[in-house]
Amino acid sequence: MLLVSAAGTVVAGVSEIRVALAFGALIAVGEAVRVTLPGDREQAPISDAGALAYALLGPLRGLPTGHGVLQVVAVSGAAGLLGLGLNTLRGRAPDPDVLARRIITICFAAVCFQPLYNSGALDRLATHGAQYGLVLAAVAALAALCDVVLAAVLHRARTGRRFGPALRDELRALLGIGTAIGATGLVISLGAGEIGLWALPVFSAPLALTQLSFRRHSATWDTHRQSVASLARATEVAGYTLPGHTRRVAALSRAIGRRLGMGERELLLLESAALMHDIGQLSLVEPVPGGATALLPAAEQRRIARLGSEVIRQAGVPPEVADCVRRQAEPYRCPDGSRDPGLPAASRIIRAANAYDDLCDDRGLARRLEVLEQLRLDTAREYDPRVVEALAQVSAGCRGQRTGR
Template structure:
């Protein structure tokens, strides 16, 4: 087996960030820290932000307070009415050291920041500092007062957020093979959420510290910390919601209607196909929930379907089970969109929403590959391709083939 080789973009981004970090640390150590109290104050705030980080697969900005403090330090020209003299190298060095220090407890728990996160933090902070510090120190912004200066800071931070979104999407595309356009769209959409709060807080902190001094840091950190706590509670509620749906989905397995792990495998592969087809994050959530509960209608059957395989049933019987499933989903209080996907998974594909087409094709693939033994996955995919004329959407089957080829995925025979 050949050794894993990271994509070229990974190597380039990580190498640039490492060289920039090493150079900044060397320059700062050689020349010493300017305004040590200011550097210490911002370093402590970045560290606190990293300590309060929230981890998760769907988290766009795990440490919003740390990001806002880092960007604010990069845009700092005065502190309490006195001009500061730190340059881009010191900004990068302080932010990097504080980020690493705040990540120590998370690393000890195996939940530390990824190299992508650290590389993006270094590159974005360096970008802002290079765009702001040299011109400011040369007096180019002396005539920018009041609203114009505030708009300048917001413009720089907005441009930085856009560049970071493009970089994050490019790294995700390089790592997973997901289409770049939809990934970039999700990254840009995240800017309107926690990203806008980070931009606003970073600009306000820089403006406030310039006027009232370092006491502004804790005052203007509180709103972002409260927002982060609200996001954390929302994430906990969403996780509980998903666990409830997963437990409901396992009812068919516990009752012996479907094989162990079937719903989980269909949900995982459906999500991969949905990403390949460019579904948004909310659409992917609906798709996942529908895939988990796609067989729940079998609980209403008196005589179980052999091995829970509904792909080979007559159209009328498959549609009846799907309608029963939709009725059960509605009684559980789950989102109406999930019920629609479940009850329409057996309709002719030309009349189905895209999520229902995906669930139908992936469910058939999983059932056929399980029945086919060692050669099952290839045989199942070929059967689906031959049936695209009437049963399965051609674009979904081709997307499924791309996902399987990209990940060399063969579904396990058991849960």
């Protein structure tokens, strides 16, 4: 698509080259200063807003423009590649999928708007300024939905996660910085019609400040994750759990949560709780053999979980994490056979993942299948059947990757 657009633009000649260079510079700079949000979600707000504004650009300082769909795609794509190159020089690995998604989204927006504008049909449809603004807002909203669907498809292809939960996560993200991106792109295109290219720096400034706030939030979250990881290793360093146990349980829990359709925020909280699920063992006078809490009496498991929760609360982590750790030792069903509706899904997942890792050993596939069957038999009381089945699917997938299937 990018090559075809570039070739078409060269053949037809670049229209308003000064305007193209200005928008290209904004897109390239925005790509170079992209930010990674919690959940490893990459965003280039300034670049996205600049590309959207160029796709929706009609008159410039009261004068009509003549660039079309091909030039919008060519300029956005070339500037994005330049920004990726700058990121590479800074030692940051580029993600071409994100750029490809933006190009498709911008192409969609340009196809919706540019033919209407260049043919004069938009002037006949939107005879007043308010109507023109509504048309731009509608196209921007459609482009945002297109981007959400593409992002969910990419997320599903990368992680194997179900499309529905991935789409819900992307829609939630759209309500955050995605709304700011769309609004800024819309304002730049409208502002350029009145004040010209000065609209680019003037109306990009608020979004730049917003991006700075998101960057600080992301840095804070990274620090939090590092603190959680360091705290989680305390049980291994002290010899209470086997090396790698907490990381395996966290990875397994996250995979199960993704299989069950958890949202990104839920997965992040689940991962934190799983990393710290054994912190309560530090209160023991003598370590549990092999750190296998799944083999302890139920009362002792609950005591360790409660003590771990108290330690976690003092560490300043979200209260949901401490609650998940406290309730991880509670069985899925009450003594009367009923389910406890207040038992967090994360606690049920950690309970099954921890038992699986505690009970498996180095005897290979046969032992793992035996443990899974034991967990299935215990679903009458101890474990959530849906969690155990998801665990079995995740375990089968991991075995398939190891054997090359």
